[in-house]
Structures are given as structure tokens and as C-alpha cells.
Amino acid sequence: MPHSRARFGTRPRLCDRYGPAALVTGASDGIGRAFARRLAEAGFDLILVARREVALAELAHELRSHHAIDGQVLAADLSDGEQVRRVAKATAGHDVGLLIAAAGYGTSGPFIDGDLEAELSMIDVNCRALAQLTHTFARRFVERGRGGIVLMSSLVAFQGVPRAANYAATKAYVQTLAEGLHAELRSHGVDVLASAPGPVLSGFGQRAAMRITSGQTPDDVAVGSLHALGRRTTVRPGFLAKALETGLKPLPRPGRVLMMGKVMAGMTAR
Template identity: 70%
Template sequence: MTSPSLRPLTEAERLRRAYGTYAVVTGASDGIGRAVAMRLAEAGFGLVLVARRRAVLEALAAELEPRTPIRPVVITADLSVPDDVDRIARETADLDVGLLVAAAGFGTSGPFVDGDLAAELNMIDVNCRALAQLTHLFGRRFAARRRGGIVLMSSLVAFQGVARVANYAATKAFVQSLAEGLAPELKPFGVDVLASAPGPVMSGFGQRAHMTIRSGQTPDEVAVGTLNMLGRRTTVRPGFLAKALEASLMLLPRSARAAMLARVMAGMTQAA
């Protein structure tokens, strides 16, 4: 099976022309974040790679270096720590950053009241607070320079509450609503905002969330589908699977969507 690619070469040129020299990618060590970094390197961006594991980031930077004319920058940060998020802004202050891809995040599963409260609050910190902090910091920079792009990772579960992933779905509802509200606010300043809402993805996410995901989209499919729609839509369901799931759910009332997805999640978590 051939890997998907950014639609013609002019697509890479469009991204560079629209957003500038550097892109900040959080969660770059794995999954969707890594796939986005790979695609942006191929498009000629300088990459600022952000995650917690320095060794993994440095290995990725070495892999990306031959693909991009600009040496990647590595920033080790724990996004649950506000000072680390501020440090990302400080360490990129002298770079021509025009694109933020906030791909860092994680999930939990199972009944909310049986879960570890510290883990649930940490997820809110990473998925919501840090994302809002980064979006505010870079959104101000992009608005001042009158161009830029912001990609926020939403999810299929962002559009209704879902049992057994109640808190995770709530964090993604926050992301989805934030993107939808910010898009018209920042558009007059030349800043594009996109919410990317994939379905199940075959990455390390499922293992950390204690879910068994037997089939799903690849991170690269999500990365390509997302980047192709940046500047063209406010929300994208990247890839065939996400679009098929959307089509199967869109005509149902919210309560029925929630019930159907709860059954899906029960199967994933019981088998994990």
C-alpha cells in the first residue's frame, strides 16, 4: 500500500508561502505529531520538535535533518507544567515561527469515578490548559505578523459525551469549540485555525489509554489529510475512516451518537 502524499508539489509550496519558515509541533516524538513533523520537513519547513523524551526527539531530528534545509530544533518540555510551555515561547522568540501544530495529548478510559484523579487532572492540563496557553502565545505572535496557522487536534468523540472516555471526550470538546471560536476571531489577522477530528488511530495512544484498537487510521493519513485542509476549512475529518464514521453518525440525534460510541468504547476497553 502506497503512502499518501501531500497533493501536488504546489501543496508544499502553498504551506510554506502561507505560514513562513518554522513550524512548532508538540507531541512530535510519536504518532500524529511525528507524522506531521515528517511531512512538514518534506515541505521544507524548519521544525521545532517538542515532547518530553529528549533522546527520541534527537533521533527524530537526525532523521529529519537530510529532508529539510533547516536544522531541526529540539525542545524537551512537559506540557503539564506551565513554566515549560512558557519556555517554548521564549526559546522560539527569535525564530520565524508561522505554524503551530498542537498534537500533544493523551487519553484515559474506563468509568470516570474509578479512575485515578491525578491522571484525569493531568490530562486536562495537557489536552486543554497547555493547548490554550500555546494557542494564546503563538496566536498573538501570528496576529501581530498578520499571517500564521494553528492546528488543534480534536477527535471523533469531541461532538458528544462518550461513556468510558468521559473526561477525554470532554477535553476534545473543549479543543473543538476553541478552534471553532478562534477561527473567525483570527481570520481578519491572516491566521488560519483548523480542528482535526480523526477517528481511531493506530499509534501509541491506545496503549497509554488502555484501549485495544484493532483497526484505524495511520498517523500519516491523519497528518496528510489535516495539512491539506489547513487554510481551507475550520474542521476536517482526515482520512476515509473518519469521514465514514462521521457519515454513519451525523443523522443520529446526539443521545444516539453518544450511546453508539459508548458501545464501541466498551468493546475497546474491555478487550484491553
């Protein structure tokens, strides 16, 4: 059955540029799920990666039914390096041209009061697994002469953030990696984008024990990021992310740390 081409602006050109397939991590919920829906709408075949196999299977069925694309499921816990390697191996025979590394989670509260294993696991998911998959797919994209990579940064990536110190540090890693890879890979036909949203109304806040009462939708983030891919190094998708960055930018770095600490204190008050 022929692919259903997108009813979404420039998305068919996106598929032509990077296609035919995309891999999306964190696809069972939130931002990753929104990316998967937009890419299916564009006609990409999809490989969906997350821990929850049932949720992935339901999403793959929905996308196949509505968009006549091929949707495959790889259930994996990306905090486990061996499972990340399994994902890389399982996708070796697919012509993947777009990597959306949306898997990740946060913690909140004073670092010394947190559970160390949870903090280390977050580093494994947000940084180690992201580096493993980015390394694998960047090599494949260079060999095929084209590709796109979206790495999920955050507004918190640009300064230290009290009460989310380790989470902010993981996002600073993602931001810096994306900036460096953008410069390294562009001559090989590979576009790299750091997407740095502000607060997002998704399941992230609940898992991170943060009260997020206003913010962007996951779809805002997906749409803004896909629009910026190949055009920019970093995007702050959505009005709120841009407004918050505008407010923080004039402050010296210690001032941004202080301001973000006050914001985070309000979001994590028990």
C-alpha cells in the same frame, strides 16, 4: 544549504504561506511525528516539542539529514505550566508561522474508577497547555500578519462518550476553541483548523488502555489536516473518520452518546 522543497503536492505553497518555521508539539511519536516529517518534506524549519528528548533528537537528526532543514529540540512536559511558558519563551526569537498542537493523551474506563491525578494531568496537557501555546502563537501570528494553527480534536469531541468521558470532554474543548478562533483570527491572516480523526494506529491506544485494531495511520491524519488548513474549519481526515461521522450524524445527541458508549466498551474490554 538551501532547503529541500517538498515532493508532496501543494506543500511548497503551504511553506510559502506560513513559513519559514513550524512548531510541533507531541513530535516524538504518532501524529505529531507524522506532521513533523511532512512539514520537513515541505521545507519548514522545525521546533520539535515533547517529553522524550532522545526521541526528539533522533527525529531532528533524521529530518536535517534528509531534508536540509533546521530542526531544533525542546524537551518539555506540557502538563507543567512552567515548562509550557519555557517553550513559549525559548521560541520568541524564531519566525514561527505554523503551530501544530498535536500533544495529548487519553484515558479510558469509568471516570470514577480512574486515577484523579492522571485525569487532571490530561486536562493540563490537552486543554491548558494547548490554550497557553495557542494564545502565545496566535498573538505572534496576528503581529506578523499571517500564520496557521492546527488543533487536534477528535471524533469523540461531538458528544459525551461513556468510558472516555473526561478525554471526550477535553476534545470538546479543543473543538470549540478552534471553531471560535477560526472566526476570530481569519481577518488577521491567521488560519485555524480543528482536525478530528477517528481511531488512529499509534501509541495513543496503548497509553489510553484502548484496543485499536483498525484505524487511520498518523500520516493519514497529517496529510489530510495540512491539505485542509486554510480551507476549512474542521476536517475529519481519512476515510474511516468520515464514515464514522456519517453513521453518527443522523442520530440525536443521546443516540450518539449511546452508540459511542457501545464502541468504547468494545475498545476497552479487559
